[in-house]
Amino acid sequence: EIVLTQSPGTLSLSPGERATLSCRASQSVSSSHLAWYQQRPGQAPRLLIYGTSSRATGIPDRFSGSGSGTDFTLTISRLEPEDFAVYYCQQYVSSPQTFGQGTKVEIK
Amino acid sequence: QVQLVDSGGGLVKPGGSLRLSCAASGFSFGDYYMSWIRQAPGKGLEWVSYISSSSRYTNYADSVKGRFTISRDNAKNSLYLQMNSLRAEDTALYYCARGGDTLLVDYWGQGTLVTVSS
Numbered sequence: 030e031i032v033l034t035q036s037p038g039t040l041s042l043s044p045g046e047r048a049t050l051s052c053r054a055s056q057s058v059s060s061s062h063l064a065w066y067q068q069r070p071g072q073a074p075r076l077l078i079y080g081t082s083s084r085a086t087g088i089p090d091r092f093s094g095s096g097s098g099t100d101f102t103l104t105i106s107r108l109e110p111e112d113f114a115v116y117y118c119q120q121y122v123s124s125p126q127t128f129g130q131g132t133k134v135e136i137k
Numbered sequence: 138q139v140q141l142v143d144s145g146g147g148l149v150k151p152g153g154s155l156r157l158s159c160a161a162s163g164f165s166f167g168d169y170y171m172s173w174i175r176q177a178p179g180k181g182l183e184w185v186s187y188i189s190s191s192s193r194y195t196n197y198a199d200s201v202k203g204r205f206t207i208s209r210d211n212a213k214n215s216l217y218l219q220m221n222s223l224r225a226e227d228t229a230l231y232y233c234a235r236g237g238d239t240l241l242v243d244y245w246g247q248g249t250l251v252t253v254s255s
Binding site for chain 2: 075121123129
């Protein structure tokens with residue numbers, strides 16, 4: 030199974046700052062099969078990005094995804110108060126689908 | 138709009154059974170793979186099982202294989218997870234989700250909490 034490792038574990042930033050989250054795969058992942066989810070406290074995960082760089086419906090353009098092979102990145106250009114949450118990457122190129130362990134973006 | 142409503146969670150003793158349900162609306166349920174994904178308290182996300190649109194294909198995480206059974210009723214727009222021989226480590230919030238296998242998971246239910254404890 031493909032193992033996804035996210036870094037850092039916690040990111041402490043202020044509103045308005047840029048956030049860069051990393052996801053590294055144990056083997057190459059097709060760029061069309063890498064997704065990012067946001068989970069706010071007490072809520073279900075919400076799809077942000079699919080196919081490495083495509084934003085899901087209703088997701089603001091301050092969220093962007095990039096990467097290829099084994100290294101992928103989620104960038105939030107300017108943090109809004111509602112963006113402080115946990116973010117998970119996920120691969121769905123091979124079964125079983127696997128998730129990273131998450132990166133918590135917290136208010137500094 | 139797409140809506141997934143999970144239910145059936147609760148407190149159960151080790152070795153017991155529970156059946157989770159997920160009611161789907163707002164899309165053509167019978168056209169989609171469906172999955173169950175769980176999250177232990179304070180932990181990350183773990184895929185549990187998926188079922189193909191026609192129920193022909195199913196798959197399970199090794200941790201639940203032989204104990205859990207996924208099923209669906211397309212006429213009722215419903216997904217199920219029968220959980221037997223429950224263990225303490227099965228304690229988690231269980232989410233129904235649209236998609237699975239090598240298909241994108243794009244919508245999630247609100248989750249139903251399963252607690253396995255004596």
